[in-house]
Amino acid sequence: MTERPALEIAVTSPAGARAARENGADRVELCTALELGGLTPSAALVEAVAGEGLPVQVLVRCRPGDFVHDAQEIELMAAEVRSVIASGASGVVIGALTADGALDTVAVARLVEAAHTPGRPVDVTLHRAVDxxxxxxxxAALLPRLGVTRVLTSGGAPAAADGLRVIAAMTAAVPKVQVMAGGGVRPADIPALMSAGVAAVHLSAKTRAPRRRGGSWVPLGAGGVSAEQDTHFVTDPDVVAEARRAVEGSPAGSSP
Structure with a gap:
């Protein structure tokens, strides 16, 4: 009997982690600034989310934009890797590319080394730099020798549902790597993603928080954002529950 894929929810707060846990998630990925693709959270936030009880994979990304990082940025992220693990992370989500679009194996090896410095087992996931x-x-084929055991991917497409062919090819070509489908995933996409053989599905299950401001509104550096859009994202428990049902109700994908 094959195992069903794990359900991972991207969260930005303890409340989000609690909603994920109460509605069937297996683990969470923690970051800040989901609207920017995610950035490294603070040590205090990692501690608070770890306290909610689910395994916490922490995104380590020092800035938005491309994934071509200089030496100073890599050293900063290595320090962030050590910090978030010391704060209770079960794993880290990392990555870097060269200017010509290849995996920056030197940078990734440096971040993996930092993840193992504390001396306890942790997961290491390559983030969507792969896409x-x-x-x-x-x-993805380079990851096992670097000590990376999981990859988060949309199959190189804007959304994972559009990258099924590449995702399936990845699961077949690199059986030692856990392939996790993520990027624009909706609960309705989960059966097809499971059929591609993924080890996990990842979604943010996010919704905009209600505005709670009083007084007047002025933009604070968010160019082109209206007052209605100038809010933050929170985890929608109903979407998490729907995703859990989709995982449970679909034929199990093959284990990588």
Whole structure:
């Protein structure tokens, strides 16, 4: 009997982690600034989310934009890796590319080394830098020798539902890597993603928080954002529950 894929929910707060846990998630990925693709959270936030009881995979990304990082940025992220693990992370989500779209193996090896410095077992996931690489399948094939055991991918497409062919190729070509489908995933997409053989599905299950401001509103550096859009995202428990039902109700995908 094959195992069903794990359900991972991207969250930004303890409340989000609690909603994920109460509605059937297996683990969470923690970050800040979901609207920017996610950035490294603070040590205090990692501690608070770890206290909610689910395994916490922490995104380590020092800035928005591309994944081509200089030496100073890599050293900063190595320090962030050590910090979030010391604060209770069960794993880290990392990545870097070269300017020509190849995996930056030197940078990734440095971040993996930092993850193992505390001396306890942790998961290491390559984030969606893989989807901006020149060849996502070939990039994933490099991961086992670097100590990376999981990859989060949309198959190089804007949304995972549109990258099924590449996702399936990745699961077939790199059986030692856990392939996790993520990127624009909706609960309705989960059966097809499971059929591609993924080890996990990842979604943010997010909704905009209600505005709670009083007085007047002025933009604070968010160019082109209206007052109605200038809010933050929170985890929608109903979407998490729907995703759990989709995982439970679909035929189990093959384990990588």
């Amino acid at each position: 901006q690489s020149a060849d996502p399948v070939a990039t």
